[in-house]
Amino acid sequence: MALLVTGGxxxxxxxxxxxxxxxxxxxxxxxxxxxxxxxxVHPKARLVVGDVGDExxxxxxxxxxxxxxxxxxxxxxxxxxxxxxxxxxxLSNTVxxxxxxxxxxxxxxxxxxxxxTAAVYGVSDENQVGEDARLAPASxxxxxxxxxxxxxxxxxxxxxxxxxxxxxxxxxGADPQGRAGQSTLNSTHLIxxxxxxxxxxxxxxxxxxxxxxxxxxxxxxxxxxxxxLVAAHLDALGYLRGDGRNIVLNCGYGRGYSVLxxxxxxxxxSSRDFPVTLSERRPGDPAVVVAxxxxxxxxxxxxxxxxxxxxxxxxxxxxxxxxxLH
Numbered sequence: 018m019a020l021l022v023t024g025g026x027x028x029x030x031x032x033x034x035x036x037x038x039x040x041x042x043x044x045x046x047x048x049x050x051x052x053x054x055x056x057x058v059h060p061k062a063r064l065v066v067g068d069v070g071d072e073x074x075x076x077x078x079x080x081x082x083x084x085x086x087x088x089x090x091x092x093x094x095x096x097x098x099x100x101x102x103x104x105x106x107x108l109s110n111t112v113x114x115x116x117x118x119x120x121x122x123x124x125x126x127x128x129x130x131x132x133x134t135a136a137v138y139g140v141s142d143e144n145q146v147g148e149d150a151r152l153a154p155a156s157x158x159x160x161x162x163x164x165x166x167x168x169x170x171x172x173x174x175x176x177x178x179x180x181x182x183x184x185x186x187x188x189x190g191a192d193p194q195g196r197a198g199q200s201t202l203n204s205t206h207l208i209x210x211x212x213x214x215x216x217x218x219x220x221x222x223x224x225x226x227x228x229x230x231x232x233x234x235x236x237x238x239x240x241x242x243x244x245x246l247v248a249a250h251l252d253a254l255g256y257l258r259g260d261g262r263n264i265v266l267n268c269g270y271g272r273g274y275s276v277l278x279x280x281x282x283x284x285x286x287s288s289r290d291f292p293v294t295l296s297e298r299r300p301g302d303p304a305v306v307v308a309x310x311x312x313x314x315x316x317x318x319x320x321x322x323x324x325x326x327x328x329x330x331x332x333x334x335x336x337x338x339x340x341x342l343h
Contacts, residue, residue, distance in 0.1 A: 242329050
């Protein structure tokens, strides 16, 4: 039996494939390479270039490779872009997820792990956001993911599909062994942008808003190392294989860092100073997004190993230097 991973040539996907191959899994990757890279996919995985919304292709792959579990990572993920192009995000993240689910259920796949986001919570007054918090997305990106969660919930109830929804907080860092990392061009991820600036790939870094109700006025986020995140997926898969009930879990550490704290950490780790400019707030950016992250540890036994901002930055910087070789 095999696993189908959508978006496996992307940032999180490439790390996911590494972990699955190391665990001895047979892996089929479906990716349209719009933001991913074929060189990022482990050579032992089967890469199929195609659209996750192509029901016939998905059905063919499931039948051909005897797929019994799906990890759905493919998505468009940039909040400001979703505000500028909401219909594009609803197409990529919601309509195509619906098509994928239809093919998966028709083929009798038993388990489905879904990549969701903390953006489903929107703006919260809580210091830490639990899975039971009010769902009020502040962007089409968050809404597109929440609608997909609802479709998965309802389809699973009707068809008997087992699922785990993992709501990511801010994913960062790179494989500690330097085998994979964030390679997206023109990335908006703070730690990657700061690392690029430290290495002279950008002239400066912008801070979007310095008047938020936070200790230093900049946004606070919960940064989770990408390797800890993929470990949570493996734990979720094992949980479902053990006939665990359907779950929705936050993926974060439960501690936040401000934009300024992250930038200062990049300066410290890189031993380089670089220009920082202040700009207006971006639409859809909440002041604070930090996970209440006890449930995933309790239910899955998840034990993060890289819960350290300096390690996250160190690994991200190392990958950024290595990217010049590709």
